[in-house]
Amino acid sequence: MGEARQREGLSSIGKAWCLTLFVAEEIPATIVIYVALLMFLQMGMALAEATFFSALLFLPWALKSFIRSLVEHVMHPRLLLHTVEILLCGALVLLAYCCNKGVLPVFYSLFSVCLLCSIHSLASQACYERTIHPLYRRFLTPPGQMCSQMAIVFTYGAFIFLVGILQVYSRNIRYSWQVGSYVAAGVFLLFTLFHLAFLTFSNDNSQVEERHCSKKILPSRGNFWRGASLLFLLLLPQGLMFYARVLYLYDVHSNGGLQCTIQEIGFAQGTVGVIAFSLGLLLGRRIVRKTTLRGGSNGGGNSFWLMACSLALSPFVYLLMTIYPPQYLLHLSFCTGMAQLFFGLGLGACRFPLTDISGTRYNALLNHLRIPPLATVMLLPMAASGYLVSQLGYTNFFLFNTICAFFCLLGIFVLRRP
Numbered sequence: 001m002g003e004a005r006q007r008e009g010l011s012s013i014g015k016a017w018c019l020t021l022f023v024a025e026e027i028p029a030t031i032v033i034y035v036a037l038l039m040f041l042q043m044g045m046a047l048a049e050a051t052f053f054s055a056l057l058f059l060p061w062a063l064k065s066f067i068r069s070l071v072e073h074v075m076h077p078r079l080l081l082h083t084v085e086i087l088l089c090g091a092l093v094l095l096a097y098c099c100n101k102g103v104l105p106v107f108y109s110l111f112s113v114c115l116l117c118s119i120h121s122l123a124s125q126a127c128y129e130r131t132i133h134p135l136y137r138r139f140l141t142p143p144g145q146m147c148s149q150m151a152i153v154f155t156y157g158a159f160i161f162l163v164g165i166l167q168v169y170s171r172n173i174r175y176s177w178q179v180g181s182y183v184a185a186g187v188f189l190l191f192t193l194f195h196l197a198f199l200t201f202s203n204d205n206s207q208v209e210e211r212h213c214s215k216k217i218l219p220s221r222g223n224f225w226r227g228a229s230l231l232f233l234l235l236l237p238q239g240l241m242f243y244a245r246v247l248y249l250y251d252v253h254s255n256g257g258l259q260c261t262i263q264e265i266g267f268a269q270g271t272v273g274v275i276a277f278s279l280g281l282l283l284g285r286r287i288v289r290k291t292t293l294r295g296g297s298n299g300g301g302n303s304f305w306l307m308a309c310s311l312a313l314s315p316f317v318y319l320l321m322t323i324y325p326p327q328y329l330l331h332l333s334f335c336t337g338m339a340q341l342f343f344g345l346g347l348g349a350c351r352f353p354l355t356d357i358s359g360t361r362y363n364a365l366l367n368h369l370r371i372p373p374l375a376t377v378m379l380l381p382m383a384a385s386g387y388l389v390s391q392l393g394y395t396n397f398f399l400f401n402t403i404c405a406f407f408c409l410l411g412i413f414v415l416r417r418p
Helices: 002-014 016-042 047-056 064-071 077-098 103-131 134-170 173-198 206-213 221-250 262-289 302-323 329-358 372-392 394-415
Strands: none
Touching: 016 047, 016 077, 016 103, 016 134, 016 173, 016 221, 016 262, 047 103, 047 221, 047 372, 064 103, 064 372, 077 103, 077 173, 134 173, 134 262, 221 262, 221 302, 221 329, 221 372, 221 394, 262 302, 262 329, 302 329, 302 394, 329 372, 372 394
16 A cells, blocks of 8 residues: 555646646746736737736636636646637737737737636646645645746746847837747747657546545635635735736836836836745745634634735835836836735735635736736736826825835734624
8 A cells, every 4th residue: 555655646746747837837927917018018019908908808707717618628628728728829820819809809819828827827737636646746836936937937037038039120019029920939939749649648547536535624604705806805916916017117317217128127017026025925934734624714813914914015105116217127126026015925815805705716826917806806906006107106196106005904803893
């Protein structure tokens, strides 16, 4: 019996390469989440329109639970995964083709990429669960999270840098985005071919999986709405500034922005910012691990407030940046890194209301921004942020955002009272 379990464990660890599924998924997902706004702005969209259409790209992730019920029994998970990856290659090629056809075709192609990414996430999770034994997944989760975040760093930073260099030499914005999209499609094609050739799939762990699933904490109906309200209040400030921070970096001096090049944005936000965000996630995860979740929304104590207050500090950093604009790239990177560190750390506080809403369903997911409840509560603030910026200006907007964060903390205090 012991030898059989040892062989099973070695077999599971030997299949650790399946983490490339999650790495590959970050290539198109990063383009949709972080890069699409810059594409819309450089193709002539106004601030309000750019943030509205960028926020709509979160719809497939907000509706992922509904999508799961549609695709779960469509076909075998391995066949579904290969089909979606081939379609994603085609969608990225379509995105490159549409870069010369106007803004709306670009939006439609990006939306198709996002929809396929949400299905790819479901298929990847199914393959991961059936391939790796649950007893050994805890050893693979940390490297999986690290690989996922590093894929975001590389895709965001390298993709933006490549497009920026092409814009300098070609003086053609649409052509630069087109070439960058073709390169992204080519890189993703390599992962697709690798998975087609080497991905193995097993149902040996199905009974073990069912046994472990039965131990999961079930959500409490009585606390659902309070958990949803807490989640909204926690993420409202971040939803407002998620796109506004990029607008501030990109916009011209006459409008109050810093007028950074997209290479500078790619380094400050895509490299330094994402690394700081990943460190914040790691720190928040360790804090949550040491804190019991059995108390639901009232659990966590001081740890919860530490993480909740860090979410409120993030817009305050950008308020200071509008008052004392950074003059050098080093200063800019430090400020964006601190804001992203606070954001990543604060996401740990969302685990407590998430337990009330969905139990432990999302404990093993790698990318927090694509969890359906988080994507849902952030969608409307993200969509409205461009309009608010155009009406208030950057200093007044981030001042409003900071005050809003303070009142959100007061609301959270009232909701968490026993």
